[in-house]
Every structure is written in C-alpha cells, then in structure tokens.
Amino acid sequence: KQEVTQIPAALSVPEGENLVLNCSFTDSAIYNLQWFRQDPGKGLTSLLLIQSSQREQTSGRLNASLDKSSGRSTLYIAASQPGDSATYLCAAGPPGNTPLVFGKGTRLSVIA
C-alpha cells in the first residue's frame, strides 16, 4: 500500500525566503507525482505534475523535483510571498486506474 509523508507539518518563514517542502513515498512504482495547494476553506488546486519519466517541472517561482529511486519529491518556492501562505499537499499517482494517494500536507505561513 502506497504511503505518502510530508515533512514538516507546518512551516513559517519571513517574506522573501527561498524554501523547500519535502514529500516521500513508499512505493516507487508511481505513474506521476503531483503537488496541490489548498487555501483555508477551499478545495485543492493542482500546481505541478511530474511524470515518472521526468526529473522536474517548473511553473513561475515553483519548481518540483522527483527522485523515484529514493522515493522523494521536493517543492521549491523561490522568493516567498505572503500570498504563498496555504497548505501544500503532494500526491502519488499509482499505475493503472487507481486514484491518487495524498500526503497530509505542509501548512506554510509566509510572514510579511
């Protein structure tokens, strides 16, 4: 059974810092790895999707990397802003029709 772990559970940083969020998964037989953002009281919004054959994906100030062999993914946020404050969840996409397996998320606070 796939298990996804995110560390730390919460993180507080001053505005402007570069930061890294970590995600680990137990089964390397994944189809893809995704990062989502969730604002308080809202649903999840997809940020980045890395296919199993890829090493990283970038969108603006966000960069996600994937190392299947070690079962790890990282989300790098450059020059953090207060608007980046949210919970970030990673999810492993198993092969076949099986749904995504989510981590518990990292709650990020960027202090102005």
Added chain:
Amino acid sequence: NAGVTQTPKFRVLKTGQSMTLLCAQDMNHEYMYWYRQDPGMGLRLIHYSVGEGTTAKGEVPDGYNVSRLKKQNFLLGLESAAPSQTSVYFCASSLRGGGHGYTFGSGTRLTVV
C-alpha cells in the same frame, strides 16, 4: 464553465439521520472521487468511479454508499450518520486514470451531532 460543483456546502445532521451529497461536473470526465479531510489525517479516499454505472471502494468506505447513474453526477450517501462522519467532504473528477488532471470541488462541511 463551473467545473466541479458540490451541494450542499454546509450541513448539520443529527445522529442516525440520512443524507446525500451531490457532486456534479461539466467537463465530461470519466473518473470521479469522494474524499474526506480531517485534521491531522489528510485526504482519505472513500469511494470512486471509473465511469458511468461503476463504483469502487477506497480506503474508508464503511458507512457510505455511492451511485454514478449519470456520467456527470456522483452521489455520496450516509444512511445513518454518526459523529465520526463529521468531516469536510471533497469531490474530484479527472478525464482519465493515472492521476491526471484532477479538478476538485470546494467541499461540503458536515457536522453530525
């Protein structure tokens, strides 16, 4: 383009009452999912569907039933609500499997007293 719409947004139930949560998507997606989100527990899959007329159990299916009679709708039923079912429920859909293109609804906050 509404995406994924969940109704109702909030509900308070008494223990033992029944209710149905509705999820509707207008993107012609084949796959639909119901998750619950609890503090410290993350998102846990309740049931999912890979197409009209199909359903499958997820990680925490007990106490819930689902139906997918129409492609665009996925219903989650609670036959006899329990306080342990107090949670925020999220519906999602995707065009196909493999974790691609998940679109989430805004959630239903359910309290069972």
